[in-house]
Amino acid sequence: MMRPSSVCAGTFAFLVCGLVSAAVSAEEGVIEQPYDGFTVWVDCQRRGAVRFEYTATRDTGNLPRRSSFGPDPDFPAECQQTTGASYKTDGPRYDRGHLVPANHLDDRPKGIRQSNFMTNILPQAANMNYSLLYFVKGAQARVFHPDRLPMQVCPHCAGDLRDYGGYKAKMNPKGVNLSDVWWDIAPVRHAKYKRRNGANELPLKVLDRVIEMSTDEGDLVFDPFGGAGTTYMAAELKDRRWLGIEIGPTDDIVRRFSDNHSGQRILLDQRSSLNTLFTEQVRRIREKTGWWTCESVREKQSSKEERQLELEQM
Ligand SMILES: C[S@@+](CC[C@H](N)C(=O)[O-])C[C@H]1O[C@@H](n2cnc3c(N)ncnc32)[C@H](O)[C@@H]1O
Numbered sequence: 001m002m003r004p005s006s007v008c009a010g011t012f013a014f015l016v017c018g019l020v021s022a023a024v025s026a027e028e029g030v031i032e033q034p035y036d037g038f039t040v041w042v043d044c045q046r047r048g049a050v051r052f053e054y055t056a057t058r059d060t061g062n063l064p065r066r067s068s069f070g071p072d073p074d075f076p077a078e079c080q081q082t083t084g085a086s087y088k089t090d091g092p093r094y095d096r097g098h099l100v101p102a103n104h105l106d107d108r109p110k111g112i113r114q115s116n117f118m119t120n121i122l123p124q125a126a127n128m129n130y131s132l133l134y135f136v137k138g139a140q141a142r143v144f145h146p147d148r149l150p151m152q153v154c155p156h157c158a159g160d161l162r163d164y165g166g167y168k169a170k171m172n173p174k175g176v177n178l179s180d181v182w183w184d185i186a187p188v189r190h191a192k193y194k195r196r197n198g199a200n201e202l203p204l205k206v207l208d209r210v211i212e213m214s215t216d217e218g219d220l221v222f223d224p225f226g227g228a229g230t231t232y233m234a235a236e237l238k239d240r241r242w243l244g245i246e247i248g249p250t251d252d253i254v255r256r257f258s259d260n261h262s263g264q265r266i267l268l269d270q271r272s273s274l275n276t277l278f279t280e281q282v283r284r285i286r287e288k289t290g291w292w293t294c295e296s297v298r299e300k301q302s303s304k305e306e307r308q309l310e311l312e313q314m
Contacts (some may be wrong), residue, residue, distance in 0.1 A: 037111035044079035061107025072117035080118040097124030148175030158285035173294040195228035196252040207234035229253030
């Protein structure tokens with residue numbers, strides 16, 4: 001591991017922008033709203049931003065952010081959300097979070113205050129609060145192996161959370177496509193599970209997925225913000241080479257490497273429940289309770305086809 005001396009010494013700035021939804025821009029009813037340091041485009045009818053843009057610069061500020069969202073007095077009230085409370089859903093809980101992060105605007109009092117306007121809200125899974133930006137060099141990634149995830153089911157009864165109607169037979173037995181929101185990995189919340197105080201530690205499972213998706217064995221993984229060393233541990237366990245930098249103490253990272261068995265178990269556990277529509281345990285419960293499974297749907301489909309054939313031959 002290298003100790004940094006000149007890393008981040010120069011200024012850096014890059015444009016961060018995103019589309020919250022696929023259908024954007026010239027759409028009618030979308031209002032562009034410039035603020036100090038960022039811009040959002042709000043779909044008035046849906047009362048939500050569909051696009052944002054800001055330039056991330058070197059982190060020099062430390063202004064505190066406000067704890068609650070409030071209306072933008074200079075924006076039509078009927079185009080804004082009316083509460084900062086959690087969304088009401090039957091499934092997982094979604095809080096209202098910042099679209100453009102307040103802490104990227106913490107060098108300007110006006111901008112950080114504006115980031116708490118109702119125009120800058122997006123749904124945020126309550127059990128998940130990290131954002132990853134994905135960039136590739138060139139037109140497409142050299143390596144791209146996204147995981148497929150098991151279908152989301154009711155945690156206790158293993159039943160469907162939504163009605164798939166006639167589409168069950170069309171579902172890929174290898175699982176559902178990885179979406180932009182990774183709901184299946186819980187954050188490292190409790191201090192007792194954190195390796196190093198002060199580092200906002202990512203779960204090993206997140207790094208497992210990132211590394212699996214974007215590298216092959218033997219590739220070099222570089223993380224210049226080591227923290228508790230999660231990236232390095234995941235890279236090590238997944239037979240990638242790695243290079244790291246950490247400006248703070250590195251003892252906890254070094255200590256972490258003296259016991260990589262627990263990490264190995266976490267990754268094995270994670271891998272064994274991916275790339276299948278139902279995990280073994282869920283499939284067993286569903287068979288018992290009579291919920292459809294890939295096998296039962298396939299059986300039903302082939303007897304339907306046989307019957308159709310018989311009818312045609314009559
Ligand atoms: C959010 S933590 C990274 C956590 C890490 N991904 C993990 O899961 O353990 C960010 C780390 O970057 C380090 N850091 C911040 N500025 C740095 C710099 N200029 N050079 C090297 N490390 C830096 C901080 O000390 C902190 O430990």
